[in-house]
Amino acid sequence: RVKEKGRDGYLLYSEGMEESAHHSLHIKSELSEAIALNQLSLVYQPIVDRNGKVVCAEALLRWQHHEMGNIPPSKFIPLAEGSSLIEELGDWVLHESCNFINQLKAKHVSLDAVAINVSARQFNQGEFASSLLKVISDLGIKASSIELELTEYALLSNLDVAKQAMEQLKRAGISIAVDDFGTGYSSLSYLQSIPLSRLKLDATFVSKIGENNSSNAIVKAIIDMAHGLNLQIVAEGVETQEQYDFLLKNQCDTFQGYLFSRPLKEADFIEYIEHSQIGSLKSVS
Ligand code: C2E
Ligand code: MG
Ligand code: MG
Numbered sequence: 710r711v712k713e714k715g716r717d718g719y720l721l722y723s724e725g726m727e728e729s730a731h732h733s734l735h736i737k738s739e740l741s742e743a744i745a746l747n748q749l750s751l752v753y754q755p756i757v758d759r760n761g762k763v764v765c766a767e768a769l770l771r772w773q774h775h776e777m778g779n780i781p782p783s784k785f786i787p788l789a790e791g792s793s794l795i796e797e798l799g800d801w802v803l804h805e806s807c808n809f810i811n812q813l814k815a816k817h818v819s820l821d822a823v824a825i826n827v828s829a830r831q832f833n834q835g836e837f838a839s840s841l842l843k844v845i846s847d848l849g850i851k852a853s854s855i856e857l858e859l860t861e862y863a864l865l866s867n868l869d870v871a872k873q874a875m876e877q878l879k880r881a882g883i884s885i886a887v888d889d890f891g892t893g894y895s896s897l898s899y900l901q902s903i904p905l906s907r908l909k910l911d912a913t914f915v916s917k918i919g920e921n922n923s924s925n926a927i928v929k930a931i932i933d934m935a936h937g938l939n940l941q942i943v944a945e946g947v948e949t950q951e952q953y954d955f956l957l958k959n960q961c962d963t964f965q966g967y968l969f970s971r972p973l974k975e976a977d978f979i980e981y982i983e984h985s986q987i988g989s990l991k992s993v994s
């Protein structure tokens with residue numbers, strides 16, 4: 710069995726990793742058939758404003774394999790990102806999300822936007838902005854009803870390409886949020902040079918609220934900085950009332966997490982909204 714040596718002379722692959730590389734290859738080849746076999750679906754997680762109103766839904770990909778069961782995106786997205794598979798998945802997600810937006814319209818459910826995750830490779834492929842604009846015009850969707858979620862890596866790994874795409878999208882009316890903010894690059898200067906709407910405060914910061922003064926200070930500082938830059942802030946992974954209270958007190962704009970709702974299937978999402986609208990109507994009467 711051939712073992713390659715890395716630059717520093719360390720073995721690149723251990724016995725166990727070879728097995729997992731084989732496993733990855735298997736998952737990848739199964740994934741390439743997942744669309745055709747109808748194994749993919751989207752779930753939607755509500756994002757609420759300071760009044761508890763659902764203003765947005767984040768579309769999250771799910772893969773139900775016939776033998777392996779439910780495989781989480783954290784496992785298959787990184788594998789797909791290594792090849793053009795991610796572009797196929799990304800296209801599927803875009804179309805499906807757009808159909809969902811039209812469903813919402815048909816059911817008279819009003820949201821500010823549906824947030825769609827876009828991977829670095831998909832975003833930096835050059836044609837991304839134009840093909841997205843074509844899809845939404847073909848499907849009769851308002852640009853402002855779409856928000857894209859991009860990680861710092863997607864935005865910064867190829868800043869020139871990204872900047873052009875962002876300006877094109879921004880002109881058309883599509884907004885962009887930085888996903889998992891605070892976990893990527895340490896440089897903040899890019900925040901001034903690209904047209905962003907929102908930062909999504911990563912769940913790792915939210916989960917540490919109340920642990921000690923310094924973790925609270927970081928959350929507060931990120932919210933203040935976002936507002937100073939005219940950006941809205943979404944807190945990800947809000948699970949407890951204590952976290953929510955702290956975020957409210959510190960002027961966080963919107964909230965997402967199990968405290969409000971898990972990601973829901975399309976019909977359940979619509980039902981959730983209808984109930985929460987009834988709820989808020991009741992509370993004013
Ligand atoms: P993300 O975009 O940061 O999405 C938020 C993740 O946090 C989701 O995990 C969501 O289910 C989870 N979450 C939400 N609220 C809570 C909470 O209160 N507690 C905890 N512990 N988790 C919470 P999910 O659906 O497993 O997705 C993981 C990641 O996979 C996403 O992170 C995103 O980076 C990626 N992903 C998911 N769908 C897509 C997609 O359609 N395209 C691309 N490119 N990436 C996707
Ligand atoms: Mg996201
Ligand atoms: Mg995130």
Ligand code: MG
Pocket residue numbers: 889
């Ligand atoms: Mg994340």
